[in-house]
Amino acid sequence: MSRLILIEGDKAIFLPSFTPALVLPRPGELKGSGPATLNGKKLCVEGDEGKVSVANCSYVIPGYSIPGKGTLKIAALGDDQKAKKTKTGDKAVLLKGTTFTATFEVQNPAKQPPKGPGPPILDSTPTYTGKGMFKTTNKIFKGT
Template structure:
Protein backbone atom coordinates (compact mmCIF):
# COMPACT_ATOMS: atom_id res chain seq x y z
CA UNK A 1 0.00 0.00 0.00
CA UNK A 2 1.39 3.41 -0.93
CA UNK A 3 1.59 6.43 1.34
CA UNK A 4 2.36 10.15 1.04
CA UNK A 5 6.02 11.06 0.43
CA UNK A 6 7.61 13.40 3.00
CA UNK A 7 9.37 16.46 1.56
CA UNK A 8 11.60 19.30 2.75
CA UNK A 9 9.74 21.54 5.20
CA UNK A 10 7.06 19.04 6.22
CA UNK A 11 5.96 19.47 9.81
CA UNK A 12 6.40 17.08 12.70
CA UNK A 13 3.87 16.65 15.49
CA UNK A 14 5.08 15.22 18.78
CA UNK A 15 2.79 13.70 21.40
CA UNK A 16 3.14 15.89 24.51
CA UNK A 17 3.96 13.18 27.07
CA UNK A 18 7.47 11.70 27.29
CA UNK A 19 7.22 9.57 30.42
CA UNK A 20 6.44 12.00 33.27
CA UNK A 21 7.57 15.01 31.19
CA UNK A 22 5.11 17.21 29.31
CA UNK A 23 7.05 18.49 26.31
CA UNK A 24 6.19 21.50 24.11
CA UNK A 25 8.27 22.40 21.02
CA UNK A 26 9.45 26.03 21.04
CA UNK A 27 11.16 26.00 17.66
CA UNK A 28 10.05 24.96 14.19
CA UNK A 29 9.23 21.24 14.14
CA UNK A 30 10.13 20.48 10.52
CA UNK A 31 12.24 18.00 8.59
CA UNK A 32 14.76 18.95 5.89
CA UNK A 33 14.95 16.84 2.74
CA UNK A 34 18.18 15.94 1.00
CA UNK A 35 16.95 13.67 -1.80
CA UNK A 36 17.90 14.30 -5.41
CA UNK A 37 14.29 14.37 -6.66
CA UNK A 38 11.72 16.97 -5.69
CA UNK A 39 7.98 17.54 -5.46
CA UNK A 40 6.69 21.11 -5.92
CA UNK A 41 10.32 22.31 -5.87
CA UNK A 42 10.88 20.73 -2.43
CA UNK A 43 13.48 17.96 -2.09
CA UNK A 44 12.11 14.59 -1.06
CA UNK A 45 13.16 13.27 2.34
CA UNK A 46 15.28 10.15 2.25
CA UNK A 47 16.35 7.64 4.87
CA UNK A 48 18.82 9.41 7.15
CA UNK A 49 17.14 12.83 7.00
CA UNK A 50 15.16 11.89 10.12
CA UNK A 51 18.44 11.61 12.07
CA UNK A 52 19.13 15.34 11.47
CA UNK A 53 15.92 16.53 13.16
CA UNK A 54 16.53 18.55 16.36
CA UNK A 55 13.64 20.56 17.75
CA UNK A 56 14.14 22.78 20.83
CA UNK A 57 11.45 22.19 23.44
CA UNK A 58 10.40 23.22 26.91
CA UNK A 59 9.24 20.61 29.40
CA UNK A 60 7.38 20.49 32.66
CA UNK A 61 7.08 18.01 35.50
CA UNK A 62 4.54 18.66 38.28
CA UNK A 63 6.31 20.32 41.22
CA UNK A 64 9.34 21.41 39.13
CA UNK A 65 10.28 24.65 37.40
CA UNK A 66 10.26 24.30 33.58
CA UNK A 67 13.31 22.89 31.82
CA UNK A 68 14.57 22.83 28.23
CA UNK A 69 15.74 20.10 25.89
CA UNK A 70 15.79 18.67 22.37
CA UNK A 71 13.30 16.49 20.53
CA UNK A 72 14.74 14.03 18.00
CA UNK A 73 13.48 11.08 15.97
CA UNK A 74 14.84 7.88 17.54
CA UNK A 75 13.38 5.40 15.03
CA UNK A 76 10.98 5.38 12.12
CA UNK A 77 7.91 3.18 12.11
CA UNK A 78 8.01 0.19 9.77
CA UNK A 79 5.53 1.90 7.44
CA UNK A 80 7.52 5.15 7.13
CA UNK A 81 9.97 4.25 4.39
CA UNK A 82 9.35 3.11 0.84
CA UNK A 83 10.37 -0.55 0.54
CA UNK A 84 11.75 -0.27 -3.00
CA UNK A 85 13.59 2.68 -4.54
CA UNK A 86 15.53 2.77 -7.79
CA UNK A 87 18.23 5.14 -6.47
CA UNK A 88 19.15 2.81 -3.58
CA UNK A 89 18.00 5.15 -0.77
CA UNK A 90 14.51 4.75 0.70
CA UNK A 91 12.08 7.66 0.61
CA UNK A 92 10.39 8.68 3.87
CA UNK A 93 6.63 8.19 3.98
CA UNK A 94 3.92 9.63 6.24
CA UNK A 95 3.07 6.25 7.84
CA UNK A 96 1.59 6.12 11.32
CA UNK A 97 4.04 7.09 14.08
CA UNK A 98 7.75 7.33 14.75
CA UNK A 99 9.53 6.89 18.07
CA UNK A 100 10.74 10.22 19.42
CA UNK A 101 13.35 11.00 22.06
CA UNK A 102 13.42 13.99 24.40
CA UNK A 103 16.79 14.83 25.95
CA UNK A 104 16.96 17.54 28.64
CA UNK A 105 19.64 20.20 28.11
CA UNK A 106 18.61 22.43 31.04
CA UNK A 107 16.97 20.17 33.64
CA UNK A 108 13.80 21.18 35.44
CA UNK A 109 14.41 21.90 39.14
CA UNK A 110 12.37 21.12 42.24
CA UNK A 111 12.98 22.92 45.54
CA UNK A 112 12.65 19.64 47.44
CA UNK A 113 14.08 17.12 44.95
CA UNK A 114 16.75 19.16 43.14
CA UNK A 115 17.29 18.89 39.38
CA UNK A 116 15.51 16.40 37.14
CA UNK A 117 17.66 13.50 35.97
CA UNK A 118 19.13 14.35 32.54
CA UNK A 119 18.30 10.91 31.08
CA UNK A 120 16.34 10.92 27.81
CA UNK A 121 12.70 9.85 27.74
CA UNK A 122 10.80 8.33 24.84
CA UNK A 123 7.55 9.33 23.17
CA UNK A 124 5.87 9.33 19.78
CA UNK A 125 5.39 11.66 16.86
CA UNK A 126 4.09 11.81 13.32
CA UNK A 127 4.77 13.52 10.02
CA UNK A 128 2.31 16.15 8.75
CA UNK A 129 2.87 16.32 4.96
CA UNK A 130 2.01 19.51 3.11
CA UNK A 131 1.48 17.73 -0.22
CA UNK A 132 -0.99 14.90 -0.80
CA UNK A 133 -0.74 13.87 -4.44
CA UNK A 134 2.68 12.14 -4.61
CA UNK A 135 2.96 8.76 -2.93
CA UNK A 136 5.24 5.73 -2.93
CA UNK A 137 5.36 2.27 -1.46
Protein backbone atom coordinates in the same frame (compact mmCIF):
# COMPACT_ATOMS: atom_id res chain seq x y z
CA MET B 1 -0.14 -0.11 0.86
CA SER B 2 0.97 3.17 -0.72
CA ARG B 3 1.45 6.25 1.48
CA LEU B 4 2.22 9.91 0.86
CA ILE B 5 5.91 10.68 0.29
CA LEU B 6 7.50 13.33 2.53
CA ILE B 7 9.15 16.35 0.92
CA GLU B 8 11.44 19.15 2.05
CA GLY B 9 9.65 21.52 4.45
CA ASP B 10 7.21 18.91 5.78
CA LYS B 11 6.75 18.91 9.55
CA ALA B 12 7.54 16.45 12.35
CA ILE B 13 4.78 16.95 14.94
CA PHE B 14 5.83 15.80 18.40
CA LEU B 15 3.14 14.70 20.89
CA PRO B 16 3.49 16.34 24.34
CA SER B 17 3.48 13.12 26.42
CA PHE B 18 6.99 11.82 27.18
CA THR B 19 5.84 9.93 30.27
CA PRO B 20 6.24 11.05 32.98
CA ALA B 21 7.47 14.29 31.39
CA LEU B 22 5.09 16.69 29.69
CA VAL B 23 6.84 18.63 26.91
CA LEU B 24 5.69 21.85 25.26
CA PRO B 25 6.68 20.78 21.72
CA ARG B 26 7.18 22.81 18.56
CA PRO B 27 7.19 21.21 15.10
CA GLY B 28 10.46 20.18 13.49
CA GLU B 29 11.12 20.74 9.81
CA LEU B 30 12.34 18.04 7.44
CA LYS B 31 15.21 18.79 5.08
CA GLY B 32 15.05 16.64 1.95
CA SER B 33 18.24 15.22 0.50
CA GLY B 34 16.91 12.92 -2.24
CA PRO B 35 17.81 13.80 -5.80
CA ALA B 36 14.17 13.59 -6.99
CA THR B 37 11.89 16.59 -6.45
CA LEU B 38 8.20 17.39 -6.27
CA ASN B 39 7.18 20.95 -7.13
CA GLY B 40 10.83 22.01 -6.76
CA LYS B 41 11.23 20.46 -3.30
CA LYS B 42 13.58 17.53 -2.68
CA LEU B 43 12.10 14.24 -1.54
CA CYS B 44 12.97 13.10 1.99
CA VAL B 45 14.97 9.86 2.11
CA GLU B 46 16.20 7.48 4.78
CA GLY B 47 18.53 9.38 7.11
CA ASP B 48 16.82 12.77 6.73
CA GLU B 49 14.74 12.05 9.85
CA GLY B 50 17.96 12.04 11.91
CA LYS B 51 18.57 15.71 11.06
CA VAL B 52 15.35 16.88 12.76
CA SER B 53 16.14 18.66 16.02
CA VAL B 54 13.92 21.09 17.95
CA ALA B 55 15.92 22.80 20.69
CA ASN B 56 14.82 24.82 23.71
CA CYS B 57 11.48 23.08 24.39
CA SER B 58 10.13 23.44 27.94
CA TYR B 59 9.08 20.45 30.05
CA VAL B 60 7.77 19.59 33.50
CA ILE B 61 7.44 16.36 35.47
CA PRO B 62 5.32 15.60 38.55
CA GLY B 63 6.90 16.95 41.72
CA TYR B 64 9.22 19.33 39.85
CA SER B 65 7.39 22.64 39.58
CA ILE B 66 10.23 24.62 37.95
CA PRO B 67 10.26 23.77 34.21
CA GLY B 68 13.37 22.56 32.42
CA LYS B 69 14.40 22.66 28.77
CA GLY B 70 15.61 20.16 26.21
CA THR B 71 15.73 19.06 22.58
CA LEU B 72 13.25 16.93 20.64
CA LYS B 73 14.58 14.44 18.07
CA ILE B 74 13.30 11.54 15.99
CA ALA B 75 14.75 8.32 17.42
CA ALA B 76 13.22 5.74 15.06
CA LEU B 77 10.77 5.66 12.20
CA GLY B 78 7.65 3.53 12.36
CA ASP B 79 7.55 0.44 10.11
CA ASP B 80 5.20 2.24 7.72
CA GLN B 81 7.33 5.40 7.38
CA LYS B 82 10.13 4.09 5.18
CA ALA B 83 9.34 2.84 1.68
CA LYS B 84 10.24 -0.76 0.95
CA LYS B 85 10.22 -0.34 -2.85
CA THR B 86 10.15 3.38 -3.73
CA LYS B 87 13.66 4.86 -3.85
CA THR B 88 15.51 7.88 -5.15
CA GLY B 89 19.31 7.96 -5.39
CA ASP B 90 19.52 4.38 -4.01
CA LYS B 91 17.81 5.42 -0.74
CA ALA B 92 14.30 4.60 0.43
CA VAL B 93 11.93 7.58 0.47
CA LEU B 94 10.23 8.57 3.72
CA LEU B 95 6.47 8.15 3.98
CA LYS B 96 3.87 9.93 6.14
CA GLY B 97 2.83 6.66 7.84
CA THR B 98 1.47 6.58 11.38
CA THR B 99 3.86 7.41 14.26
CA PHE B 100 7.60 7.58 14.92
CA THR B 101 9.49 7.18 18.20
CA ALA B 102 10.84 10.45 19.56
CA THR B 103 13.33 11.35 22.27
CA PHE B 104 13.49 14.40 24.49
CA GLU B 105 17.08 15.11 25.57
CA VAL B 106 17.27 17.20 28.73
CA GLN B 107 19.75 20.10 28.63
CA ASN B 108 18.45 22.13 31.58
CA PRO B 109 16.75 19.81 34.11
CA ALA B 110 13.40 20.57 35.73
CA LYS B 111 13.80 21.54 39.38
CA GLN B 112 12.05 20.81 42.63
CA PRO B 113 12.15 23.69 45.12
CA PRO B 114 14.21 22.78 48.20
CA LYS B 115 12.39 21.86 51.42
CA GLY B 116 14.65 24.23 53.37
CA PRO B 117 17.81 26.19 52.69
CA GLY B 118 19.93 24.87 49.88
CA PRO B 119 19.82 24.38 46.13
CA PRO B 120 16.80 23.00 44.25
CA ILE B 121 16.64 19.27 43.48
CA LEU B 122 17.30 18.52 39.79
CA ASP B 123 15.51 16.00 37.58
CA SER B 124 18.12 13.25 37.10
CA THR B 125 16.63 11.65 33.96
CA PRO B 126 18.72 12.58 30.87
CA THR B 127 16.20 11.50 28.19
CA TYR B 128 12.52 10.71 27.83
CA THR B 129 10.76 8.74 25.09
CA GLY B 130 7.58 9.74 23.27
CA LYS B 131 5.89 9.69 19.88
CA GLY B 132 5.26 11.95 16.93
CA MET B 133 3.88 12.01 13.41
CA PHE B 134 4.57 13.69 10.10
CA LYS B 135 2.46 16.37 8.43
CA THR B 136 2.99 16.70 4.69
CA THR B 137 2.04 19.29 2.10
CA ASN B 138 2.18 16.55 -0.56
CA LYS B 139 -1.37 15.39 -1.29
CA ILE B 140 -0.86 13.18 -4.35
CA PHE B 141 2.62 11.60 -4.72
CA LYS B 142 2.71 8.17 -3.03
CA GLY B 143 5.27 5.43 -2.48
CA THR B 144 5.29 1.83 -1.30
